[in-house]
Amino acid sequence: MSKDLRINEEIRVREVRLVGTEGEQLGILNIRDALRIAQESNLDLVEVAPTARPPVCRIMDYGKYKFEQSKREREARKKQKIVSIKEVKLRPNIEDHDFDTKARNAIRFLEDGDKVKVTIMFRGREITHPELGRQLCVRLAEVCRPYSNVERDAKVEGRNMIMILAPKAETQREPRAEKPRDAKRAEKAEAPTTGKAE
16 A cells, blocks of 8 residues: 555545455445445545546555554564674684684674675785685685575685675574663763762
8 A cells, every 4th residue: 555545535536446444345436425434434535546447445444554554664674684794804824713713703793694704814925825815715614604605705806805704594693782781881880989988
């Protein structure tokens, strides 16, 4: 149904095809008769298909319909996940411990439903050995395999090599509630310290 529906006296046609509250067809009626039937039911006459010949009108509680529609739209907006891209930067000669930390970060981002842009940064003559960067990308993709798919294979762009990992839907968790934790921290900071009265 269109958002800008005409209701009751706004409907300026001679006759309409009338649909009852339960979806039953009431036939083609004069607009005055259709309005009277709606008013007798303490409901509205709503034009649901203005381009039909004759236009189709339905008897309904328009206020309730608008409320439920806006509620559905709010729910749909709530369910929409805005996917952001988080970046994990590595160097070709990264130590194992640092690699593990970067991999944990990537997994955390993927679990939160974000894509991960893996950037291998080459410095100086390291760019002459892109295979080292590619091996690193393959290694990280392997570690993240339970949580992600490779959306874009590793490619050299300038002095960097870039690969993009996309999260698997089944491994995503509910977004972490970070705000309440921050709020608690703020409350602690604001709480007066109990000192001895002088």
